[in-house]
Amino acid sequence: MKKAVKDTFLAGIELQAKRIPGEYQNDMVVLGIESSCDETAAAVVKDGCDVLSSVVSSQIEIHHQYGGVVPELASRKHIENIVFVVDEAVQRAGLTLAQIDAVSVTQGPGLIGSLLVGFSFAKSFSFARKIPWVGVDHLEGHISSVFLENNSPSFPFVALLVSGGHTSIYYVTSHTSFTLMGQTRDDAAGEAYDKVAKMLDLGYPGGRVIDDLSKTGNARTIVFPRPFLDKTLFDFSFSGLKTAVNRYIKTNPDDYKGQIPDIVASFQEAVIDVLSFKLFSAAKEKKVNHVAVVGGVAANSRLREVVTEEALKRNMSVHIPSVDFCGDNGAMIAAIGYHYLERGEYSNRGDDVYSRSWVAIGKKHK
Ligand code: KG4
Ligand code: ZN
Numbered sequence: 462m463k464k465a466v467k468d469t470f471l472a473g474i475e476l477q478a479k480r481i482p483g484e485y486q487n488d489m490v491v492l493g494i495e496s497s498c499d500e501t502a503a504a505v506v507k508d509g510c511d512v513l514s515s516v517v518s519s520q521i522e523i524h525h526q527y528g529g530v531v532p533e534l535a536s537r538k539h540i541e542n543i544v545f546v547v548d549e550a551v552q553r554a555g556l557t558l559a560q561i562d563a564v565s566v567t568q569g570p571g572l573i574g575s576l577l578v579g580f581s582f583a584k585s586f587s588f589a590r591k592i593p594w595v596g597v598d599h600l601e602g603h604i605s606s607v608f609l610e611n612n613s614p615s616f617p618f619v620a621l622l623v624s625g626g627h628t629s630i631y632y633v634t635s636h637t638s639f640t641l642m643g644q645t646r647d648d649a650a651g652e653a654y655d656k657v658a659k660m661l662d663l664g665y666p667g668g669r670v671i672d673d674l675s676k677t678g679n680a681r682t683i684v685f686p687r688p689f690l691d692k693t694l695f696d697f698s699f700s701g702l703k704t705a706v707n708r709y710i711k712t713n714p715d716d717y718k719g720q721i722p723d724i725v726a727s728f729q730e731a732v733i734d735v736l737s738f739k740l741f742s743a744a745k746e747k748k749v750n751h752v753a754v755v756g757g758v759a760a761n762s763r764l765r766e767v768v769t770e771e772a773l774k775r776n777m778s779v780h781i782p783s784v785d786f787c788g789d790n791g792a793m794i795a796a797i798g799y800h801y802l803e804r805g806e807y808s809n810r811g812d813d814v815y816s817r818s819w820v821a822i823g824k825k826h827k
Contacts, residue, residue: 489803490554492561492586493795494547496579497571497599498625499523499530501542504791505554505561509636509799510608514553515785515792518542521666528665529655536574543582550791558590565798568596568808569815570626576814584810593807595798598820599789601639603755604631606782606793614751614780621740623764624756625651625666627818628736630695630743633753636800639820642743643695650732651758653699657706657728661721671725672761678722680730683709687734695743702731729763737767744777753780760787 488508495502504515520538524530551558566583569576580596587594604620607613617634619642628651629644648656651668658667663674685705688698706728710717717724744752754768759781772779786792801807 489799490556490560490562491795491799491802492547492550492564492583493791493793493798494543494564494566494579494583495599495602495789495791495794496539496543496575496582497567497569498575498789499535499538500789501539501546501579502789502791502794503543503547503550504795505550505556506609506792506795506799509605509796509803510613512609512792513556514550515790516546516550516553517785517788517790518546525665528659530572532572532574535572536578539575539578543578547582547586561590561592563587563592563798563802564594565795565802566594566596567599567602567794568812570599570818571814571816573814573816576816580814584808588810593802595801595806596808596812596814597794597797597801598818599794600627600629600818600820601637601797602793604633604639604753605636605797606755606786606790607753607780608636608796609786609792610780610782612778612780614753614778617747617749618751618753618780619740619744619747619749620753620755621736621743621759621768622756623650623736623754623758625649625655625668625758627756628697628699628758630739631820632743632747632749636797641820642746643697643739645697645699646690647698647700648703650697650699650736651756653703653732654729654758656703657725660707660710661717661724663721663725668758668761671729672763674722675726675729675763678724678726680723680726682720682723683727685709685727685731687731689735689738692738692742695739697735697739699732702728729761733761733764733767736764737771740768741771741775744775750776751778751780755782755787757788760784 499520501518505513628649630642632640654668
């Protein structure tokens with residue numbers, strides 16, 4: 462690999478090792494691989510919960526200039542990064558390749574070209590090493606990220622999944638049983654954050670920037686609509702709210718630039734009011750005492766604060782992964798894959814990637 466390529470890869474990498482590895486001969490050590498969008502990620506996880514290493518190589522710097530992910534560039538970058546990322550994850554875990562028992566990889570949903578890189582790598586790796594492998598759904602991976610933390614939820618629980626591509630609520634009854642209760646009819650919450658950030662020229666991706674800027678703004682300045690739809694259902698719609706922000710900008714062309722923190726704080730409060738309301742309504746409907754929030758938007762500090770406060774009022778336990786495991790990562794993929802691998806549900810040589818979530822339409826992963 463050329464030095465310049467290796468340097469770019471190393472610059473974009475985030476590393477972490479939560480635990481010091483010990484002797485794991487009797488346990489299952491799974492290599493998790495994720496490449497569904499713009500992050501090349503690999504992790505080594507023992508028994509579906511014990512993270513020995515997690516490496517995420519982000520492509521944000523590349524896509525930033527285009528205001529969104531460019532699929533062709535993303536897949537090329539995955540090809541350049543995948544070997545380094547996996548190698549780094551195994552090394553960080555303090556293991557050799559011979560100590561990896563099985564591989565779990567994102568099979569879908571996502572960008573087909575990007576998925577193919579991780580999926581083909583995982584397939585080849587497992588054939589070369591003669592170990593089992595399984596393809597999993599990215600969404601069940603996000604939901605399983607709560608099991609990477611010490612304080613993991615008991616079953617059943619209700620999970621709010623909020624990311625750049627999805628906004629949905631699931632009733633979770635076991636490690637591999639997820640029932641979709643509702644989902645967005647148009648934009649995902651993360652997508653709305655990214656589009657509002659784009660309108661205000663705040664860069665891509667917009668979630669983190671809006672989160673930070675909102676801390677300096679007043680969320681009560683502008684009353685944006687709360688898109689509750691039917692209050693008894695758990696579907697979402699954020700496109701009208703996004704349009705409301707756009708309309709505000711257009712009707713205040715001279716003033717809005719001086720009000721950006723207030724605009725984004727007001728927008729964010731509207732999104733979070735709806736997310737929190739629907740999450741707790743779903744928990745009430747299913748009579749559960751545990752709720753979880755997962756996905757990239759779960760990193761949002763205000764969302765974490767509001768959901769934690771609301772759970773406390775209702776005497777419910779709340780489970781939100783640490784920020785490192787909210788965004789796309791390989792550890793969550795290893796966490797869900799472990800449960801299929803453990804009961805011998807492996808993937809086959811002829812299996813292929815898919816673009817739409819199987820979990821969201823209520824099918825099993827294979
Ligand atoms: O789960 P994820 O990494 O990728 C998908 O599967 O989509 O989520 C990415 C999304 C982006 O839309 C990004 O703007 C959003 O998560 N995000 C946030 C924050 N950090 C990332 N949204 C709100 N607040 C944040 N702190
Ligand atoms: Zn994701």
